[in-house]
Amino acid sequence: MTVTADATPMVSTQPRRRAVFPFTAIVGQEEMKLALLLNVIDPKVGGVMIMGDRGTGKSTTIRALADLLPEMEVVADDPFSSDPHNPELMSDEVRDRLAEGETLPVAKKKVTMVDLPLGATEDRVCGTIDIEKALSEGVKAFEPGLLAKANRGILYVDEVNLLDDHLVDVLLDSAASGWNTVEREGISIRHPASFVLVGSGNPEEGELRPQLLDRFGMHAEIRTVRDPELRVKIVEERSQFDRNPQDYLSQHQESQQALQERLLQAQSLLPSVEINHELRVQISQVCAELDVDGLRGDIVTNRAAKALAAFEGRTEVTLDDIRRIITLCLRHRLRKDPMETIDSGTKVEKVFSEVFGVSLDEN
Known part of the structure; x- marks a missing residue:
């Protein structure tokens, strides 16, 4: 996941987003936050598996991370958010257009966080091919899935230990290769699917198979905060945010900007x-x-x-x-x-x- 902070005016592809709790305001859980930041700096680390008690801020932290990241440049009319400057992060169609000398339309969009539901089917995750249209019109009619939407972003799977093992395999294979391939009736379509895979779960509800667990780059364990003073601080911070989100965000804007710039510098230095x-x-x-x-x-x-x-x-x-x-x-x-x-x-x-x-x- 490479993001840029270029100030060149460009079209924003997303409407105004709702307020998200700022990453820099999250109290405690340093192990989880460090693992997530390192995966943003180098997605090849291989993602994070977060195991811990319910209600410990796993989802809040991951959404906060996605919101923290600056906008990225994409090919404006491409459904896979192809990188207009890096052929390795382009779909085959965009790469062909570039080879033909076409000037690619560039836009900016926020890094996407895709929340994968437990009941998702393989077609919903990987995408589908309209066989009838492909046969009758001779075109590869592809309906992108969640992996396409997650390209160059974050794919979050809550309760990953309850997800069907086959789907977990598909997610891990795509995360490792950076590509998703869909094959139906002899027709094959592939597209870039490079994302930071984040899974979370409660160990009381079952463990992930060792061979699948090993595929996650890092494993963070989080526990419910026991210190009464720290618990009070967490509750107070959340209450302030809920009472006036915009005011709360403005208070943390400077620290958010500083961390964002630090991540950009780290990506360049890596x-x-x-x-x-x-x-x-x-x-x-x-x-x-x-x-x-x-x-x-x-x-x-x-x-x-x-x-x-x-x-x-x-x-x-x-x-x-x-x-x-x-x-x-x-x-x-x-x-x-x-x-x-x-x-x-x-x-x-x-x-x-x-x-x-x-x-x-x-x-």
Whole structure:
């Protein structure tokens, strides 16, 4: 997901949006907020699975993140929000038009957050092909689905652990490849489907299959706030917003703008960020000692550490960057032993401390 802050006057493709609780005003849940921000900086981290109690602000935080992001440039008449400057993020039709020398009409729109309902069918998610029209008129009549709408945006699946496994597979495959392919009766259509996939759920209502859980880049655990003072602060902030949304938003406009600019700078800086060989070896040693299957854990940890360094305005990954993200990247990849009482996050911390020779509690 690449966004721009170009000041060139362009057409806005969306009407005035309703007030959304500002991201910078969300109290607590730092683990969840960090994971979401790192995925915005580098969508190749692979999305976030957020597991935790009901009523802990999961949906509010994700909507706030989408609202925080600046407008992005799109091809005005393209249903897939193709990037007019990057062929890799264009639909095949737009790429063909560009190759023919056509000047693409450019517009600006807010980053889209698509909320996928639990009862959604595969056709609703992937899109449908009108076979009759295709056969009678010889055209590929395609009705885009939710994946098309989510391109270059955020796709949020609440209660993802209750979603049909087949649909979860489809979502994860599209998120990993950046493309969605629909095939019906020998007719095949594909379109870009590059998005940040965010899933949430309550572990009491069932776990996601390990092989699917492993496909999410990061895993954030959130719990109900127990501190009475903090609970009061959260309630007061929400009450102020509900009482006068516009006034509340104006109070946080400066902090929202600052964070937005910081994300843009991090995206620009990311390609320059390096992580030295010794740290990469130690990351892989942690993964090996935790018996993590495959290399996805190594790759995601490296990417997340680079994204964090870029977010902090640096071009070199430090040990502290790895300390802050390694549990988020690995805790859901560990093999579950029903007889073991130790928490998976604690296990990651223990091995990290041994390999790197430091404590996760060190600042």
